[in-house]
Amino acid sequence: MRTALKLLAALAALGLLAGATVVGFGLYNTSARQGHWPGVGAVMHTTFKQSVRLRAPGEEAVPDDLAAPDRIALGALHYQSACAFCHAVPGIPRSATALSLNPQPPHISEAVQAWEPRHMFWIVREGVKMTGMPGWPADGHDDEIWSVVAYLEAVKGMTPEDQRALTGARLGRSGCTACHGEGGRSTNSFVPRLDILTSDEIVAALSHYSAGRRPSGMMQEVVSRLDDEDIADLGREFGAAERPSASLPPGSDEPGMELATRGTASVPACIACHGPGRQSGAAPAPAIAGQSRDYIAIQLRLWRDGKRDGGPRAELMRKSARALTDGDIEALADWFSSLDQVSAN
Known part of the structure; x- marks a missing residue:
């Protein structure tokens, strides 16, 4: 027994020494051009899949309105802005830069096939270490994440024509109207109307998003591409100098x-x-x-x-x-x- 314990201790010491040598002398090639050592990729991918299945929420967490068109449309627009660079969209191939990443991000049409909505929710919220997949920027804003998941679930049966109908080519600053509607008159039930807000209120909200005082995984992504002048311009474009008028309706028992x-x-x-x-x-x-x-x-x-x-x-x-x-x-x-x-x- 003592001999066996000594042998195990010696093997453990050799393993630690070998690991320290690889790390200390930079023997492991971290170049993205080089693949992992044989077996490492398979082990990491299996670990990822099992981790998601263990930690994803139960079926009861999935919203009843996951298939609502407004949810899917909102998720599609955010995905187009924040995620399509790596995973592309139905009917469009991944960019050469995305294909050069290691590990390579899967095309979205393939990536969603193996997962249920509750799994995709966990992946979008938590991100994945050592892949470039970030976690959701705003803690606690699960409803935003479910809108993205609604789009990802819809991707399973989506054609390129369906994708173009959802987002077209609307990107960049002009993308404000894609969610909020022309003149800020949004018809999406998950997106606020801007036309009933003042310019100052819109500027204040965008400034709070920019400074991180008002968390939102979607809006923080948008304002990250805006400077103070852009924010002021958007306030003038969508808001009004004075508060809109509205009268109190007659009383009721509601x-x-x-x-x-x-x-x-x-x-x-x-x-x-x-x-x-x-x-x-x-x-x-x-x-x-x-x-x-x-x-x-x-x-x-x-x-x-x-x-x-x-x-x-x-x-x-x-x-x-x-x-x-x-x-x-x-x-x-x-x-x-x-x-x-x-x-x-």
Whole structure:
């Protein structure tokens, strides 16, 4: 037994010495032009697959609206901007630079075939070490990730014509209208309307994204290509100098209206700052009336869960949203989204 233990100890010492020699003298060639030693690539790929399957969330985490066209469209536009450089899109080959990476990023049409939505969610959120695949830039913004996953799931049966219908050739700064619509009049339920915001509110939001004070994996990617002058130009292009007008509708017994107009002991009346019918002297905040139901609900959950920041009233919003139940959020989203908002443009 002692002899066997001594032999194992000696082998372990030799292994450590060999490893230290390879590292210390640079014997392992890290050039991207050279492949791994035999077997290393297979071991790493198997480790990756098993790691994803072990850690991915359960089926219950997949949103019921994963196949919603608005989700797929939003995910497609973000993918086109942030991911297509490496993985390409249906009908378009990978670039020569992408093909020179080691390991080589798979074409998206092939990459999605082996994975379920819950697996793709984990990969997009966490990224993959030693591959160049980054994790999602904004912690806690799972809804953004699910929109990308919705697109990736749709890719499994997507033709090049389907891809062009989703994104066309819309890239760069002009891509603002791809998500937010012409003149900022978005019809995508997961994207805010800009036409009912002021220029100053749009500039403030973009500045908060740029500084990292308002996390968003999608918007932080967009603003990374903008400077202060671009941000000011976009504020002027999509916003208005004055707050758009909107009047408070007649009373009703809707729970959303009751909560929005009267509040509770823990939740101040939303309309006091956001309108419509904003109280005189109250600190003005961005308009909510006329925004889509999905967008309002998502933002309220982010505030409640401590995942949203930005602006001088951030602490007030966090305290107010902390007391909201899921039912409260749904009721507020239903009521505000049902209101007509006069465009600022």
